[in-house]
Amino acid sequence: MGQHFIGRQAIVSKAEEIVAYELLFRSSEAPDHAEIQGDVSATSNTIMNTISCFGTQAAMGRHRGFVNVDADLLMSDTLEILPPERFGIELLETVAITPDVIGRCRELRAKGYLLALDDHTYDPRCRELYDGVVNVIKIDITGVDSAGMALLVEQFRPYPVKLLAEKVDSRERYQECNRLGFDLFQGNTFSRPAVMKKRRWDDSSAVIFKLMQQLTAEAELEDLEQTIKQSPPLVYKLLVLVNSISLGLRAKVVSIRHAVMMIGLRQLKRWVQLAIFATDGETCLDDPAIDLAAVRAVFMEELVKQTPLVRRNRHAADEGYMIGILSILTAVFDLPMEEIVANLHLSDEVLDALLHREGDFGVLLSLVEQIESLEFERAAERLEVLGIPLMAVLNCQKTAYGWRFGL
Numbered sequence: 220m221g222q223h224f225i226g227r228q229a230i231v232s233k234a235e236e237i238v239a240y241e242l243l244f245r246s247s248e249a250p251d252h253a254e255i256q257g258d259v260s261a262t263s264n265t266i267m268n269t270i271s272c273f274g275t276q277a278a279m280g281r282h283r284g285f286v287n288v289d290a291d292l293l294m295s296d297t298l299e300i301l302p303p304e305r306f307g308i309e310l311l312e313t314v315a316i317t318p319d320v321i322g323r324c325r326e327l328r329a330k331g332y333l334l335a336l337d338d339h340t341y342d343p344r345c346r347e348l349y350d351g352v353v354n355v356i357k358i359d360i361t362g363v364d365s366a367g368m369a370l371l372v373e374q375f376r377p378y379p380v381k382l383l384a385e386k387v388d389s390r391e392r393y394q395e396c397n398r399l400g401f402d403l404f405q406g407n408t409f410s411r412p413a414v415m416k417k418r419r420w421d422d423s424s425a426v427i428f429k430l431m432q433q434l435t436a437e438a439e440l441e442d443l444e445q446t447i448k449q450s451p452p453l454v455y456k457l458l459v460l461v462n463s464i465s466l467g468l469r470a471k472v473v474s475i476r477h478a479v480m481m482i483g484l485r486q487l488k489r490w491v492q493l494a495i496f497a498t499d500g501e502t503c504l505d506d507p508a509i510d511l512a513a514v515r516a517v518f519m520e521e522l523v524k525q526t527p528l529v530r531r532n533r534h535a536a537d538e539g540y541m542i543g544i545l546s547i548l549t550a551v552f553d554l555p556m557e558e559i560v561a562n563l564h565l566s567d568e569v570l571d572a573l574l575h576r577e578g579d580f581g582v583l584l585s586l587v588e589q590i591e592s593l594e595f596e597r598a599a600e601r602l603e604v605l606g607i608p609l610m611a612v613l614n615c616q617k618t619a620y621g622w623r624f625g626l
Contacts, residue, residue, distance in 0.1 A: 225278055225616075226593045229507050230285070230383065230405045233397055237507055239283040239307065241405065243593065275305050277621035285309045285335060294323055303331030309357070312338040316345050324352050338385070341374040349378040355403065357383045365395060372400040407592075409507050426450040427491060434488045443487075444476045451512035454544045458563050471566045474537030508547070514619045515587055516543030521615035522583050525607050541565075542572050542580055543587070590616070 226243035278284065285307040292298055293314065301308075308327060314320060324334055335355035336348070349356075358371055368384075375382055384396040387406030396404060430446045430453075447453055454475060461478045472478050479487055523529060523539035532538070545563075549556050556573055565573075572580035582605065589598040590612075602612060 226595075227278065227284070228405060228593075229409050229510065230403055231409050231507060232403060235404075235409070235507065237282060237510060238403065239285060240279050241309070242278065242284045242286050274617075274621075275302070277617055279305070283307050283333065285333075287311050287337065288314075290314045290320065293320065298327075299330070301332075303327075307333035307335060307355075309335040309337045310353075312336075316342075316348065321347055321352065324348060328352055328354075335383070341371060346378075349375065349380055351379060353380060355381050355383050357385045357405075358401075359385045360392065360396065361386050361388075365399070368396065368399050368401075376400075426453065431488075431491050434484065434491060440476055440479065443479060443484075444474075447475050447479070448516075448540070449513075451509060451516060451544045454516075454541065455548060458541075461564075472564055473534035473566065474541070476537070477534070511591070512544055512547050515547065515591065516540045518587050518590075518615055518619035519543035519583060521618050522587065522607070522612070523580075525611050525615065526579065526583070526605070528579050538566065538569055539580065539583065542569055542584055545569075545573055546584055546588075 227240040228243065229237045230239040230241060232238050275284070283305060286301070287309050288298065289311050290313075293308070293310065298308065310320075310324075328334055333355065334353040335357055336345070336353055337357050338359045339345075339356050340358065356375060358368075360368060363371075372382060381402040382400070383403035383405060384393075384401040385405050387393050387396065387404050387408045389408060392406075393404055393408055426446060426449050430443065433443055433446060447457060457475065457478050458472060461472055461481050472481070482490075517540065519542055520536050520540040523536045526535075528535040528539075545556075545559065548554075548559050560570060560573055568578050568580055571578040572584050575581060576585050582601065586598055586601045586605070589595075589601065599609075602609060
């Protein structure tokens, strides 16, 4: 099997919760282009890599994955290798809506697949598809003003379809689309940290209670560390706690375990007890902020293990994890990074990475950010400089996706 990245972009609801992913194909031979040998080849590779290499659970967790298809793949039996309860079929805008295509769509819908029309605008000739065949209409809002979007919403209102605003590139555009009546949203606003600005980011109550139970049962330090890692905001709050009770601290905080040891289990138990009362009980599993933070942190941790950093510094992988978490918090709290790290007592190497994207950690952080943004051509160049094999990076990516969903 060739070496391929599986890119993914979150599809979110009005509540900004992840409801699905669009899966995107990138090959090592042409990392910045989705079409390698045509749409059939690209989508076939996406399907095979997702099922055979990454696995649906690692790539998508409990959510659905949408894959792009052209007319040839749509009509092919190959498509039905996808389990209908896990995948959605997205018809590219190049698909001509013929009676055969409509018939095939009806057949796939009857088998349990969700269907979407990509980059679509209202067309009276497609009414048969709108009326109970397709589930989602994806509308590229680039360059469309409020009046134009309002007209599109009004045209589709009589039909039982959900409208998805595609290429949402700012909070303002998201709010505008939400107000006009769009149901789903996709774009860089939800795939990059900007989505979290000025939003409350609560811990999962399940993680808090699990940590409380472990402390009561006097669990091993390693088990406590793994539980804390399941909640990115908890990691940050732990670091703040360490510095608030350890004024004049000389030693640098190098890992979650180190932070726990510095404050002591008794103090940690008190803190967790307070955290339980501060939790509102809502889950954050579908929050794009949690999704991004969890994947980035583990991706960083695994990448560090592929470099000489781990030979020079036994805490390097743990520091990589911390950098992954902290690197997105400027958007989470709408604060400059200088203010966030000012009192966290981090090492110079960690600070260089977070503040300037410099040093070995900084180079790896930039690499992860490029992969998140689907800038695979730049990422491939950076990999060549680092000397990390592509397959090693793919395994790191798979581990990060899988860890996010509890594998």
